[in-house]
Amino acid sequence: MEQSALRISKIIKSFDGIKALKGLSLSFNKGEIVGLVGSNGAGKSTLLNVIWGAYAPDSGDIFINGEQVKKISPTKAQELGISIIFQHRRLMPYMTVAENIFIDNMPKKHGIVDFKKMSKDAQDLLKMLSLDIDSSKKVEELSAEEKQLVEIVKACSKNPKILLMDEPTTALRQGDVDRLFTLMRTLKSRGCSVVFISHRLKEVIEISDRISIIRDGANVSDGPSTQYSPDRIVEEMSGITATDFEHQRDVTDSSFSHAGQEVLLRTEGLKVANSQSISFELHKGEILGFAGLGGSGVEDIFESLYGLKTKQAGDIEIENQHATIRSPMDAIKHGLGFVSEDRQLNGEFLELSVKDNICIPSGQKKRLFSMINRSEETLAAASYIEKLNIKTESSQKLIKNLSGGNQQKAIIAKWLQLQSKIIIMCEPTAGIDVAAKSDVNALIQQIAEEGKGILYTSSYITELMHVSDRIIVVYQGQMFKEFSRSQYDHNQIYLAMNGIEEQSGVNDEH
CATH class of the missing domain: 3.40.50.300 (P-loop containing nucleotide triphosphate hydrolases)
Structure with missing residues (x-):
C-alpha cells in the first residue's frame, strides 16, 4: 500500500534560464511532519509553489497517494486536499476574519451566504487553537501575529490531507508557536502530511519526524530528525565546513578600524x-x-x-x-536616509521620472525656503545617474520602466542628493x-x-x-x-x- 501522501520525482523548474530546482525528488508520508530546510534561494518556496500548482514544472512528476497528477493548479490542489500557508500573508484586509477563513467556501442558506453560521464556525475554529480573536473583526485591524494565526486557521479549516507551511512561525510568539505545534501534531494523528519550512532550527528539530535539506535546488540530505543537530543542519545547508572558513577568513580580512x-x-x-x-x-x-x-x-x-x-x-x-x-x-x-526592502511601497514614485525620484526629498526641503531651480535639479540628477551608473536613456524616463537594480540605485541617489550622513x-x-x-x-x-x-x-x-x-x-x-x-x-x-x-x-x- 502506498505510504506517501505526496511524492515528487525529478522536478526541474527554471526562471529566465536559471534552474531553481534541479531534478528534485522527495516524498512525504501520511501522518508525518517533515521539516524542509535550506538557505535563502535554495528552492524551498519554489518547490511549494510547484506542488500547489502556482508554478508549472519544466519537467518531472507529482504523485498524490500514488496517483500521478498532471497539470496541477491551485484549484485542483485544493480539490486533492492540499492546503498552503504562504510566507507572505494573502488575507483580504477589508474583509472580516470569518470571511477570510471561508473565502473559498462560504456557507450558504437558500443560495445566500449565511454570515451567522460563517461567523460561528470561524469562532469555533479560533477557539480550537485557543485564540482570542473576534471573527467579526476586519483583518486590517489585526496585529501581524494575529494575521499569521488567521492564515493558519484558514488553511486548517479545509481539513487538509497535505498541509504546506512556508515560514508559519515568523510572526508568532512562543505561546502561539506551542499552540501551532499542538495543532500540527493533531493533524498528523489524523493522517495529514505536513511539510514545514522554517529557518528556526530548534523548531524544525522539535516538531519534525524527518528532516529534508535542499541546497541550490537539489536534495542533499534526508533522515529522522533525531539524527540532526543544528550545526549539522547548517553545514549541510551551506555545504561549507569549518576548514573552508579558516581559508575564507584570510580572504575577507578588512583594514577598516574604529580607532579614531x-x-x-x-x-x-x-x-x-x-x-x-x-x-x-x-x-x-x-x-x-x-x-x-x-x-x-x-x-x-x-x-x-x-x-x-x-x-x-x-x-x-x-x-x-x-x-x-x-x-x-x-x-x-x-x-538619515532609508532604503526599503519594498522599493515601490516606501522608496519610489512609479509614475514620476528618474530625475523627480532622485530630487523629490531635496525639493521638499527647498520648498520651505525658496523656489525650486528645475535646471539645478536636472544637472544634479544627471550627475548622480553618471556617478552611480544608472542605466537609463534619460533622466525624464519613468522610474517604473527601469530594471530593479537601476531603480534601487536611483533610490540610493536621492539620499546622496540630500547629503544624508x-x-x-x-x-x-x-x-x-x-x-x-x-x-x-x-x-x-x-x-x-x-x-x-x-x-x-x-x-x-x-x-x-x-x-x-x-x-x-x-x-x-x-x-x-x-x-x-x-x-x-x-x-x-x-x-x-x-x-x-x-x-x-x-x-x-x-
Missing part, C-alpha cells in the same frame, strides 16, 4: 516593539551589518531609527547630539538579479568609503559577510552576538541567528 573614527550614530537601551536594550555605535565610513531571522527585531530597530515605528525607551545620538525621531521627516532632518539599508538587493546585486553592493561600499555610515541587513549571510565591516546578530529582540570581520563564519552566524552559541564541532553522526 568619528561616531555618527549611537543608540543606548533602545526598545521598540519586541526589541529591547539595543545599544550600538556606527562609525564614519563603516558598514554595520545586522543579521536576524524574520521576527527577530532587526526590522523594528531600523524602522524606529527612521521614525516609522515609535521607540518605547532608549536614547539616539547623531554626531554626539541627542536626536528626537518621531517621523521620517525628523529622521531626514537629522541626516547615515543610510539605513533594509534588504537593498531584494528582488534584483545577481549582476545588479553586485553593482548595488559595490555602490554601498563606495558610499561608505566616502565617509557615510551604513546600517545594512540582508537575508543572505554571504552578502552580509561580503559587505559589512561588523555584524550584530539579533535574536528574539536582543543583541545576541557580534562578529568582527576576522571572526566571520557563515555557519556560526546562522547558528547565532537561531540563538545557538558557537559549536565546538560537527555532530559525530554526520
